[in-house]
Amino acid sequence: LKNEDTARVFANNYPKKDTDKADKSGADTDKADKSGTDTDKTQKEAQTEDKIKRKIDPDDWRLILVNKQNPIPDDYEAAMVPFRGGVSIREEIKGPLDEMFDAAALEGITLQACSGYRSHEHQQALFDRKIRTYTGQGLSYLDAFRIGSYSVIIPGTSEHELGMALDIVTPGYTSLNEGFANTDAGRWLKNNAFKYGFILRYPKGKEYITGIIFEPWHFRYVGKEAATDIKNRDITLEEYLEELELY
Template identity: 50%
Template sequence: MKPLTYYIDKFIAYLYVAALVGGVLSCTTYDTKAADENKRVVNIRSVAAVGSTDYMSADDFLLDNEKAADKEDITEYLNKLKNNGIGEGQDEDTEEAEEVTDAPEDGAQDDLTDTGSDSGDENSEEDDRIEIDPDDWHLMLVNKQNPVPDDFEPNLANINGSMKADARIIADIKRMMDAASADGVDLMIVSAYRSYDRQTTLFNNKLNKLMKQGMSYLEAYKVGSMSVTVPGTSEHHLGLALDILTGSYTSMDDGFGETKAGKWLAENAPDYGFILRYPQGKEEITGIIYEPWHFRYVGEKYSKDITEKGVCLEEYLKGEY
């Protein structure tokens, strides 16, 4: 069963969509009491400990180390939600409210293998397509419309020190790091697997930052989720995603893509099974801003094909290329 706090995020998303439909979203309609309540919602999910790491973490660039909500406040707020009928039994309605775009179709494989065209050139192009197995773990899609399944258990192993990733990709990670080093490129993995609680801390701190800038909670939720994924919808939960920077450039922004390390990764990561997961120009499809530091493992067969076609994972799975 999903934790109750999972439904709080779902409920907030439902409120946001309802506000957009009704045309009533406004920055000026929140009184002091509502603003305080919003802050408590943010902090409710921040009670989990951040944990320790032997490495500088990209997560730390996002953390403000703000004080978590008082346990009495948390209990009071959760009870209030229960009394109002929010939480249990809300799955279908709230999940539907979060669906802003169409999720990839289950029948994508059928579309990819259709070679019914009379054109010889088109048949040749179809024959060159790689057959996609929708159940292949390499291609597991996680985004706002496709959260990590409740029963998912990552198979983790240490990359180095306390940083972990899926055990099946450790060898390729090390091969890529060694190759970069041989080319004189300094790569630094700053974040890999993240637990649900860790992602919650990052997300809430991002919202707190935005609300300090004057945004309402709903506005902060919309803007914040474009750069820090909502807990439960992050690829880092799978152990298949890496955030990679370099010692001379430790900012998670567009500028990393112009560094020697950023350019090396964009060109060479596919040789080791990784794709640039959130490419520039695909923001409306992925729902995430351009992130030249975020690489997702899909296996070498798929990584080269996806990169050559110039598509994001969502497009690839739908056969939109």
């Protein structure tokens, strides 16, 4: 599917999280045997979360949450510097990003940055163009806005405006679609980005939480500690920060 088709399908079915609990009686009978295992797991998770809470600074810039419900803070400021491919990024993440790109190269993987920091005006132009595409197909403005916001993020709520997110492709596959996940570069990033403090920000199956379609090319810097925990537990930044009661 093209991105716009994926966004349309996602928007028409959002949210996808199952809330129907009517027919779970059979499944509930299986839970008794798992109580010991579940208790151990809960205790381990609680211990892990307690350790994390002691380390987390609520003002840590690396953990700023930006999404449809949490726009970029009015007082957000950061210095941007040039990076490979002609993009700009927040100055503090250039080192980790260089390390990640170099590590991939040592394994024969060529990573290519195609989008980094975007000004509010640039994000607005991208969003307006997506809206025009949908209204040109006969959709009302409201429907175009709703569907468009799942593939092009609403200005003021895009991580690209933070300078801490990067769209990454590879010379042999430059399209921003789900197919990137099946490339060597896409697989390498999914398995290794956390080592350098980056997370796959919009994973598959978590659309009902992030509000954004699966984007295997979009990586966000959160620092090594947070990235490792998010990766190991297969959770989103939203879930991670909610557990820490930071948002």
